[in-house]
Amino acid sequence: MLSFNMSEEQTITRDTVARLVKDLIIDTAHEMDEAGNIPEEYIQAAWELGASIAAIPEAYGGYDMDYSPMMNAIILEELAYGDMAFAVAATLPSMFIFPVYEMGTEEQKKKYLPLFCKEAYTPCTCAINEPGFGFDPHKLKTKAVKKNGSYILNGEKCFVPLAKESSHFLIAASCDGENSFFIADAENAGINIKKPERNLGLYSLKTYEVALDNCEIPAKNRLVGNSDCNYDKIIQKSAIAMSAIGTGVSRASYEYARDYAKERIQFGEPIAHKQSIAFMIAEMAYEVEAMRLMTWKAASMLENGKDCQRDSFLARLYAGEMSMKVTDHGIQVLGGHGFIREHPVERYYRNARGVAILHGMAIV
Amino acid sequence: MINLELSEDLKQYQEDMKVFAETVFRPISRKYDEAEHEYPQELEDLRGMKHFDRKKKSEKPADKSEPTSGKANMRGVISSEEIAWGDPSFLISIPNAGLGNVALVTSGSDEQFEKYGDKWLAMAITEPNAGSDSKAMNTTAKLDGDDWVLNGEKIFVSCADRCDAVVVMATTDKSAGKEGIRSFIVDKNSPGFTLEKLEKKMGLRGSDTGTFSMTDCRIPKDNVLGGFEKTNKNKGFKGTMQTFDTSRPMVAAMAIGVARAALDYTREVMAENSIIPDYKKGSINISSIEKDFFLMEANLEAARLLSWKAAWMADNKKPNSTEASMAKAKAGRQGVLITQKCCELLGPMGLSTKHLAEKWLRDVRVMDIFEGTGQIQHLIVARNILELSSTQLK
Numbered sequence: 199m200l201s202f203n204m205s206e207e208q209t210i211t212r213d214t215v216a217r218l219v220k221d222l223i224i225d226t227a228h229e230m231d232e233a234g235n236i237p238e239e240y241i242q243a244a245w246e247l248g249a250s251i252a253a254i255p256e257a258y259g260g261y262d263m264d265y266s267p268m269m270n271a272i273i274l275e276e277l278a279y280g281d282m283a284f285a286v287a288a289t290l291p292s293m294f295i296f297p298v299y300e301m302g303t304e305e306q307k308k309k310y311l312p313l314f315c316k317e318a319y320t321p322c323t324c325a326i327n328e329p330g331f332g333f334d335p336h337k338l339k340t341k342a343v344k345k346n347g348s349y350i351l352n353g354e355k356c357f358v359p360l361a362k363e364s365s366h367f368l369i370a371a372s373c374d375g376e377n378s379f380f381i382a383d384a385e386n387a388g389i390n391i392k393k394p395e396r397n398l399g400l401y402s403l404k405t406y407e408v409a410l411d412n413c414e415i416p417a418k419n420r421l422v423g424n425s426d427c428n429y430d431k432i433i434q435k436s437a438i439a440m441s442a443i444g445t446g447v448s449r450a451s452y453e454y455a456r457d458y459a460k461e462r463i464q465f466g467e468p469i470a471h472k473q474s475i476a477f478m479i480a481e482m483a484y485e486v487e488a489m490r491l492m493t494w495k496a497a498s499m500l501e502n503g504k505d506c507q508r509d510s511f512l513a514r515l516y517a518g519e520m521s522m523k524v525t526d527h528g529i530q531v532l533g534g535h536g537f538i539r540e541h542p543v544e545r546y547y548r549n550a551r552g553v554a555i556l557h558g559m560a561i562v
Numbered sequence: 563m564i565n566l567e568l569s570e571d572l573k574q575y576q577e578d579m580k581v582f583a584e585t586v587f588r589p590i591s592r593k594y595d596e597a598e599h600e601y602p603q604e605l606e607d608l609r610g611m612k613h614f615d616r617k618k619k620s621e622k623p624a625d626k627s628e629p630t631s632g633k634a635n636m637r638g639v640i641s642s643e644e645i646a647w648g649d650p651s652f653l654i655s656i657p658n659a660g661l662g663n664v665a666l667v668t669s670g671s672d673e674q675f676e677k678y679g680d681k682w683l684a685m686a687i688t689e690p691n692a693g694s695d696s697k698a699m700n701t702t703a704k705l706d707g708d709d710w711v712l713n714g715e716k717i718f719v720s721c722a723d724r725c726d727a728v729v730v731m732a733t734t735d736k737s738a739g740k741e742g743i744r745s746f747i748v749d750k751n752s753p754g755f756t757l758e759k760l761e762k763k764m765g766l767r768g769s770d771t772g773t774f775s776m777t778d779c780r781i782p783k784d785n786v787l788g789g790f791e792k793t794n795k796n797k798g799f800k801g802t803m804q805t806f807d808t809s810r811p812m813v814a815a816m817a818i819g820v821a822r823a824a825l826d827y828t829r830e831v832m833a834e835n836s837i838i839p840d841y842k843k844g845s846i847n848i849s850s851i852e853k854d855f856f857l858m859e860a861n862l863e864a865a866r867l868l869s870w871k872a873a874w875m876a877d878n879k880k881p882n883s884t885e886a887s888m889a890k891a892k893a894g895r896q897g898v899l900i901t902q903k904c905c906e907l908l909g910p911m912g913l914s915t916k917h918l919a920e921k922w923l924r925d926v927r928v929m930d931i932f933e934g935t936g937q938i939q940h941l942i943v944a945r946n947i948l949e950l951s952s953t954q955l956k
């Protein structure tokens with residue numbers, strides 16, 4: 199039935215995540231951004247909420263709960279409201295765990311899931327994005343060629359979060375024109391992790407360029423997929439995740455600007471009393487709402503077992519456009535103060551630029 | 563539990579409305595665009611039709627088994643979108659389903675409903691000097707014995723010619739500001755009540771819009787909306803403003819419907835020319851036309867979901883004035899932008915009267931104006947979220 203109301207479970211989960219974000223992240227996100235690091239205990243605290251492994255059966259170390267893309271979208275918005283880099287880092291293992299669980303063979307699941315489905319956060323990552331002009335996740339330039347009992351991978355990857363810290367990777371590559379994931383061990387020869395990247399945003403998330411030079415991966419490590427899940431589905435789910443994240447970042451900017459406008463006095467009254475400021479804030483409010491509803495619509499379709507290629511595409515496109523618009527307004531409301539790093543709106547703006555660009559950073 | 567997909571019964575309702583719009587409204591759309599001010603006789607078939615009836619809540623069967631009960635607002639936005647997709651002028655011209663009928667249902671007394679329930683009622687708020695600032699209205703109502711005597715002028719009254727009676731807002735005490743404002747049911751043949759003229763408009767030409775003058779216009783004392791005895795209790799101005807919480811999502815849906823008509827048509831024409839939107843294409847590989855198309859689709863869907871949310875909240879008895887204005891602000895603007903972009907993409911086909919696109923562009927423009935302009939919607943949203951009064955944020 200059509201409903202815009204969260205269930206009790208959804209409300210409780212949202213409130214729990216919101217509390218964690220308020221206690222640990224809101225006041226420290228700036229320091230983390232400056233330091234280029236997120237303290238392990240914060241990541242661990244978020245990990246202990248269990249979202250990444252909730253839907254994994256106990257046999258593999260999970261909690262055997264129902265899989266819910268909607269719940270994941272709710273959680274990601276809250277985490278990203280605190281900090282986008284934190285949202286990506288804290289849920290990063292999902293980008294390995296989910297595809298292996300949904301597309302993997304019994305043997306693959308048995309072997310890899312228990313390594314990460316446990317109480318301690320254990321980094322593992324996913325390499326989809328590629329450097330250079332014209333990247334399209336459906337037209338990967340990284341190639342896998344079958345040779346004897348192996349695949350030989352060649353190509354360049356970028357924005358691979360925690361590549362150096364991870365023991366395992368999922369690597370996206372095209373094999374005979376078909377896009378696939380390959381499970382790789384960090385020890386595998388031919389995986390060359392370069393030095394940490396320095397990007398426009400997400401300062402506190404360590405990301406790396408990774409070169410694949412004749413990287414040989416056993417044939418049994420290919421994630422073949424099935425009728426329920428394949429590479430495209432994972433891209434769809436990560437598109438919805440990114441729109442949830444975009445919603446969270448935008449909401450943070452909106453709320454900060456809203457509160458600031460009521461405090462800041464110019465010409466003898468709060469700037470919020472001026473229409474040109476107030477209308478920008480009104481627009482920020484309804485665009486945040488619209489982004490969230492677009493995300494929820496796509497997540498609903500996924501939850502109801504429908505094809506969501508169109509809706510996930512539109513949700514992400516919308517979030518990409520609107521998170522730039524909203525976070526841009528956020529800076530304008532603060533004027534020159536919005537350009538100074540002490541105010542979070544500048545970080546929201548830099549981070550939001552990634553919403554339309556980054557693929558496979560999170561999943562619902 | 564959040565679920566943004568329509569339930570089966572609402573989907574069916576949507577489907578029925580679409581068929582209706584396609585078979586009844588579309589074929590006569592151009593005809594009445596050209597025959598401005600002529601009443602579309604074809605609409606007579608809709609008088610009193612179940613889909614559009616404006617019954618009093620107390621008269622509605624409390625039949626819980628009816629699948630769509632308690633979804634009146636959702637049905638409202640769905641039918642508005644579908645019918646406006648067919649032709650928005652006709653949506654405004656459905657007999658006995660005028661804005662005045664809505665006011666009668668929400669604020670009329672039982673006796674008034676008995677008398678006017680089967681009539682077509684227009685609504686007259688706007689005056690030459692009171693548009694967005696409706697509480698500045700100057701039309702006066704004075705009690706004289708058993709009559710009210712009305713004086714003033716009302717402009718831009720939808721269905722002015724077609725209606726049977728008009729719900730006129732007037733002030734009983736100018737010094738009391740909006741507290742002094744009341745609504746009055748005025749029969750068209752009341753003495754001193756004159757339809758002065760019908761406007762010639764850019765669009766919505768299939769819907770008539772007119773000016774009424776009132777010169778010592780006399781109506782019975784009991785015709786104050788809500789009944790004379792109850793006048794002190796009736797909500798007057800505030801009551802009318804509250805009906806906006808249900809009507810604004812519907813006007814939003816109307817804008818969405820017209821924009822969707824333009825977008826659907828553009829999609830068809832693109833397909834005939836082998837441009838099929840591919841939702842898997844990377845942003846680097848899409849053409850400018852495709853990018854425009856995707857953005858329009860996304861904005862349309864965003865506006866629709868905002869209007870659904872506002873309507874759903876009204877159905878679930880949640881205060882929704884912020885959400886209703888959000889939906890109207892977004893949809894009013896996007897309706898215009900999308901339709902105008904479609905005309906651009908269609909090129910000569912978007913200008914020629916051989917096709918309906920140019921008509922939709924003319925029709926949709928007013929959706930960002932009536933029922934509160936885009937600016938007024940922003941004002942309402944901003945006041946609500948910033949917690950500012952109307953003197954702090956003017």
Ligand SMILES: Cc1cc2nc3c(=O)[nH]c(=O)nc-3n(C[C@H](O)[C@H](O)[C@H](O)COP(=O)(O)OP(=O)(O)OC[C@H]3O[C@@H](n4cnc5c(N)ncnc54)[C@H](O)[C@@H]3O)c2cc1C
Pocket residue numbers: 473661685686687688692693694695717718719720721763766771928931932933934935936937938941956
């Ligand atoms: C086809 C049509 C049908 C209509 N049907 C009806 C009807 O049935 N009944 C009825 O009563 N009325 C009806 N109207 C009137 C309609 O509701 C008004 O036109 C509308 O409310 C705007 O008022 P206005 O035209 O006087 O514009 P104004 O109020 O003069 O506005 C002019 C401009 O100033 C802006 N503005 C005004 N105040 C502010 C502010 N405080 N802050 C920022 N900007 C502001 C407006 O947004 C607008 O851009 C209809 C109008 C049309 C065109």
